[in-house]
Amino acid sequence: MKWNYRCPTCGREYGIEPGRYLCDPCSAANVPGRALHGVLECVWTGSWDPEADGAIPLPVPARFFPSIPVGDTPLWAPERLRAELGFPRLFLKDDTCNPSGSFKDRASYLVAAFARERGIKEIALASTGNAASSMAAVGAAAGLKITVFLPAAAPVAKRIQVLQYGAELREIQGNYDLAFDKSLEYSAETGVLSRNTAYNPLTIEGKKTASFEIAKALGPALGAAAGGRKAAAPDHVFVPTGDGVIIAGVIRGFEDLLKLGAIDRMPTVWAAQAEGSSAIARALAAPAGSADPFVPVVAATTAADSISVDAPRNGHYALDGGGFHLGGRPAERALRPGEAPEVWRQGRDGERRGDLRRPATGLGQGRPLRGALLGLRLRGLPKSPGKHRPEGNGGGDAHRLGP
Numbered sequence: 040m041k042w043n044y045r046c047p048t049c050g051r052e053y054g055i056e057p058g059r060y061l062c063d064p065c066s067a068a069n070v071p072g073r074a075l076h077g078v079l080e081c082v083w084t085g086s087w088d089p090e091a092d093g094a095i096p097l098p099v100p101a102r103f104f105p106s107i108p109v110g111d112t113p114l115w116a117p118e119r120l121r122a123e124l125g126f127p128r129l130f131l132k133d134d135t136c137n138p139s140g141s142f143k144d145r146a147s148y149l150v151a152a153f154a155r156e157r158g159i160k161e162i163a164l165a166s167t168g169n170a171a172s173s174m175a176a177v178g179a180a181a182g183l184k185i186t187v188f189l190p191a192a193a194p195v196a197k198r199i200q201v202l203q204y205g206a207e208l209r210e211i212q213g214n215y216d217l218a219f220d221k222s223l224e225y226s227a228e229t230g231v232l233s234r235n236t237a238y239n240p241l242t243i244e245g246k247k248t249a250s251f252e253i254a255k256a257l258g259p260a261l262g263a264a265a266g267g268r269k270a271a272a273p274d275h276v277f278v279p280t281g282d283g284v285i286i287a288g289v290i291r292g293f294e295d296l297l298k299l300g301a302i303d304r305m306p307t308v309w310a311a312q313a314e315g316s317s318a319i320a321r322a323l324a325a326p327a328g329s330a331d332p333f334v335p336v337v338a339a340t341t342a343a344d345s346i347s348v349d350a351p352r353n354g355h356y357a358l359d360g361g362g363f364h365l366g367g368r369p370a371e372r373a374l375r376p377g378e379a380p381e382v383w384r385q386g387r388d389g390e391r392r393g394d395l396r397r398p399a400t401g402l403g404q405g406r407p408l409r410g411a412l413l414g415l416r417l418r419g420l421p422k423s424p425g426k427h428r429p430e431g432n433g434g435g436d437a438h439r440l441g442p
């Protein structure tokens with residue numbers, strides 16, 4: 040298979056090379072602190088040979104991935120939550136089981152593999168915490184130098200984690216936007232690889248592995264597709280959403296599965312945003328033709344820090360028909376703020392599920408967190424309203440609801 044970067048806005052293609060992150064013409068007018076224009080996506084052509092291309096099609100050969108065990112996290116059945124919500128086929132994808140404790144390890148894993156393939160010795164990034172500790176952990180396993188730009192307000196625990204993994208920590212007296220800019224200046228000056236989330240396209244592509252694991256766990260092995268049996272696609276997948284990178288990666292994964300013939304339809308993927316950090320929800324509700332639906336930038340107020348963003352870096356990627364493939368259509372099934380779907384009412388569900396989810400995504404938090412929940416109808420998804428149950432849901436990184 041052959042890999043390239045492609046701009047979902049203008050269609051230009053670029054080689055996957057170190058130093059290439061954005062589409063030149065589409066990113067020319069980017070403004071610091073705003074949602075990014077010109078974010079690229081990985082695309083492939085040709086046929087997938089699992090022997091040569093790996094169990095999951097990725098733009099770096101399997102031999103370059105470090106030995107740290109990223110992914111293959113549990114998809115488990117929360118019995119008591121199922122009974123309480125009345126959804127007997129609800130599943131939780133628990134990515135806190137990754138080495139550094141977050142979904143971000145999937146992106147760090149691919150970026151580290153890319154660095155090793157290209158002989159790059161150092162990776163730099165800005166982060167509010169999770170991406171930094173993730174890249175530090177995976178980088179340590181890969182034998183790479185990691186330089187982290189953290190805003191001064193980053194949690195102490197994350198700073199400690201970064202240092203324990205042996206990364207170089209540069210504390211920035213300012214917010215994430217300033218740390219982001221400083222890290223890019225550093226990358227430009229030194230030529231090191233940037234792993235800034237939503238900026239390096241590999242951070243999106245690396246996250247699609249979760250979708251492959253979900254499909255594999257839910258249905259027959261992917262290899263069975265060749266024998267006429269399809270893996271089972273979930274009906275609905277709910278993704279806590281801040282910048283929009285994880286949900287874009289999850290959608291990319293299901294698109295690949297559909298392209299490979301491993302599933303026969305796309306799931307409905309839902310972006311769950313906290314009411315106090317709902318820039319993507321607001322942008323989707325903005326009138327068609329708005330000059331910039333992410334302006335004015337509204338300061339996030341949610342306590343769910345991992346999905347707390349002022350300007351979602353992947354926002355335009357979403358609206359331009361990239362990650363979310365909305366094609367400019369208004370969101371369907373947008374819930375008004377205050378309609379607090381059950382997904383956010385799980386304040387004390389940790390005790391019923393047997394795990395205590397970190398407050399980072401608002402799940403398992405000690406108090407209710409109201410959310411705006413958006414149903415994103417995907418390109419190519421047949422309309423079958425009878426099979427969708429937007430009124431019900433659960434909590435976690437991904438879910439499957441029964442028809």
Ligand SMILES: [Zn+2]
Nearest residue numbers: 046049062065
């Ligand atoms: Zn472009």
